Amino acid sequence: xxxxxxxxxxxxxxxxxxxxxxxxxxxxxxxxxxxxxxxxxxxxxxxxxxxxxxxxxxxxxxxxxxxxxxxxxxxxxxxxxxxxxxxxxxxxxxxxxxxxxxxxxxxxxxxxxxxxxxxxxxxxxxxxxxxxxxxxxxxxxxxxxxxxxxxxxxxxxxxxxxxxxxxxxxxxxxxxxxxxxxxxxxxxxxxxxxxxxxxxxxxxxxxxxxxxxxxxxxxxxxxxxxxxxxxxxxxxxxxxxxxxxxxxxxxxxxxxxxxxxxxxxxxxxxxxxxxxxxxxxxxxxxxxxxxxxxxxxxxxxxxxxxxxxxxxxxxxxxxxxxxxxxxxxxxxxxxxxxxxxxxxxxxxxxxxxxxxxxxxxxxxxxxxxxxxxxxxxxxxxxxxxxxxxxxxxxxxxxxxxxxx
Numbered sequence: 217x218x219x220x221x222x223x224x225x226x227x228x229x230x231x232x233x234x235x236x237x238x239x240x241x242x243x244x245x246x247x248x249x250x251x252x253x254x255x256x257x258x259x260x261x262x263x264x265x266x267x268x269x270x271x272x273x274x275x276x277x278x279x280x281x282x283x284x285x286x287x288x289x290x291x292x293x294x295x296x297x298x299x300x301x302x303x304x305x306x307x308x309x310x311x312x313x314x315x316x317x318x319x320x321x322x323x324x325x326x327x328x329x330x331x332x333x334x335x336x337x338x339x340x341x342x343x344x345x346x347x348x349x350x351x352x353x354x355x356x357x358x359x360x361x362x363x364x365x366x367x368x369x370x371x372x373x374x375x376x377x378x379x380x381x382x383x384x385x386x387x388x389x390x391x392x393x394x395x396x397x398x399x400x401x402x403x404x405x406x407x408x409x410x411x412x413x414x415x416x417x418x419x420x421x422x423x424x425x426x427x428x429x430x431x432x433x434x435x436x437x438x439x440x441x442x443x444x445x446x447x448x449x450x451x452x453x454x455x456x457x458x459x460x461x462x463x464x465x466x467x468x469x470x471x472x473x474x475x476x477x478x479x480x481x482x483x484x485x486x487x488x489x490x491x492x493x494x495x496x497x498x499x500x501x502x503x504x505x506x507x508x509x510x511x512x513x514x515x516x517x518x519x520x521x522x523x524x525x526x527x528x529x530x531x532x533x534x535x536x537x538x539x540x541x542x543x544x545x546x547x548x549x550x551x552x553x554x555x556x557x558x559x560x561x562x563x564x565x566x567x568x569x570x571x572x573x574x575x576x577x578x579x580x581x582x583x584x585x586x587x588x589x590x591x592x593x594x595x596x597x598x599x600x601x602x603x604x605x606x607x608x609x610x611x612x613x614x615x616x617x618x619x620x
Contacts, residue, residue, distance in 0.1 A: 224348040224384075226326065228283030231341040232276040238268035252278075254300040254312075272340035273333045274301045280344035281311060281329060285320055294320060301331065309333050311344070315600060322603035324382050325349045351390040351607065357397030361389075371395060371611045378533045378602075394607035401561065405448055410486065418458020420451050421559075424570035426460065429513070432553040432574045438508030440547055442575075442594050443557045444519030445610030446601065450486065452559035452569035457491045467513045468493035470500065472520070501546075508552050515557075516543045519598055519610070521617045528588060532595045537616050544590040547577060554594065558601040560608050572597070 241249075249258065253274065261270030278296040282289045289295075298317035304310050311329040313321060321329070326346040333342050361368065375388045383391075409417065432439045443449075457464050469492055474480035484494050495503050495514070507514050518540060521527070527538040547554050553574035561567050575593055580586040602609045 224325075226284040226324075226346040228280035228344040229341070230276045230279035230283065231339050232272040232279070233339050234269045234272045234335065234337065237272040237275065237340075241268055241271070252296050256302055257300055260302070269335045269337075269340055273335045273342060276340050276342035277301045277309065277311070277331055277333055277344065280331075280342040281317075284326075284329070284344055284346050285324070288320055299329075301333075319600050319603055321346065322600075322606075323379065325351070325379075325387065351387060351394050353390050353393045354397040356400045357393040357395070360396040360400060361393040367612045368392065370614060374611045374613075374615060375606075377535060377616060378606075391607055392611070395609075395611050398561070398608050399612075402448055405451055409451060409454075414458065417451070417454040420565075421453075421455030421567035421569060423455050423459060424568055425573075426456075426571060428555055428571040428573050432555050433511065433513075435551075435553055436511065437550055437552045438511050439513045440508070440543060440552045440554045441513055441515040441557050441571075442518050442543065442554050442597060443515060444517060444598050444601065445613070447559035447561050447605070447608045448567055449559055450490070452567040453492065454490060455567070455569060463513065464491035465493065466511075467491075467515060468495050468504075468507050469515045469517070470495045470497055470504065471517055472497045501542075504546060505550065508546075508550050514552075516540075518543060518594060519602075519615065520613055521615055523617070528591060530588060530591045530595055532615065533599055535616055537595070538618065539591050539595060541587050541591060543594060544587040547590065548579070548583075548586060551577075556594075556597040556601060558604065560605040572601075 253271065257271075257274055261267050261274070275296065278299045278301070281299040282294065282296065285294060294314075294317055298314040300312040300314075302310050302312055309331045311331050313329070321327075324346075325348055327349050328346075330345045330347070331342065333340070335341070371392050372388065375391055379388055379391070412420070429439060429441075453467070456467070469487060471494065473496065474483055487494050493507070493512075495507075504514055520540075522538045522540040526540055526542070528541050529536040530539040531537070532539065543554065546552065554577075555574050556572040557570065558572075559567055559569040575597060578586060578589045578593060580589065
């Protein structure tokens with residue numbers, strides 16, 4: 217329908233002369249090309265007479281993608297190497313984004329980039345289009361937002377910190393309402409889950425990239441899992457025990473006690489009944505080291521505010537936030553790999569638990585600097601996970617408690 221296009225739709229167009237790319241191929245060493253094009257792109261165009269035209273079309277596509285984000289491109293936050301062109305099973309061009317490019321798409325709430333390429337003997341052109349993701353708000357979220365706005369000011373303030381420079385206010389409010397709907401479903405799932413059979417509990421979720429845990433485990437130092445308050449961990453992790461029973465009793469959650477005390481006792485009891493260990497955040501260092509030495513998995517919920525000697529101010533979504541230093545200290549001292557993980561609820565109600573590849577450790581002669589850099593790496597990993605399904609992160613936390 218005419219006039220129905222979302223004003224947040226982005227479009228980039230670029231043209232590259234084939235002769236210019238041919239000259240680049242003649243005069244540039246191979247290593248220079250590898251800084252611009254991925255190995256798959258260089259392989260895909262081959263070594264024949266169409267190589268210059270093929271690379272020209274791909275470079276035009278990279279430039280068109282950069283034009284979707286002129287501010288970030290001008291600040292050198294992204295470059296041509298952050299976008300790679302491949303083909304799907306039908307031969308249509310498809311954009312593969314680097315982690316930082318994908319995080320940028322997610323922060324602008326844009327879906328996958330649609331791409332069109334063409335070239336002749338003289339020039340190659342590309343058009344890139346990124347359409348905005350529309351936040352679907354269930355009726356429950358709208359009602360709670362207006363009638364029972366618990367911590368609404370904190371939720372909106374946090375959302376504006378992260379998305380205020382990227383999204384209109386109406387979209388930020390939609391995210392807040394969608395978050396309230398998520399919390400309502402979370403309460404319903406918490407009440408109903410114990411009444412399901414073990415088979416039903418396991419069928420409610422699935423695990424993605426469990427191989428990341430296997431690879432980390434193979435190093436023989438135990439595994440540290442970095443995560444936050446995403447989705448519904450109780451339901452999602454049940455899929456691990458149901459499908460990988462060798463992990464029963466070998467996954468331990470480090471967490472603060474809940475209030476009131478009866479709720480903490482209930483949650484702890486349910487975790488242990490499901491096959492997970494629970495370790496307190498304070499005074500459990502020796503227990504954590506023992507679990508890692510035994511080759512177990514220790515899960516750190518890392519997205520809460522840390523104050524005093526427990527925390528250090530480290531950037532989180534561009535602003536300093538008190539962040540726990542303990543994970544970096546333990547990782548550096550033991551050599552245990554740190555594996556990011558997240559979970560989310562899909563539209564059909566099933567839950568997904570996904571593991572990412574282990575983060576490479578950063579070592580420095582200055583121990584404090586090593587702790588700070590690794591902690592920033594952990595926060596950056598959490599940022600990417602938050603942006604994937606922002607309505608299902610726990611925005612009610614005062615994550616930036618002492619920031620202006």
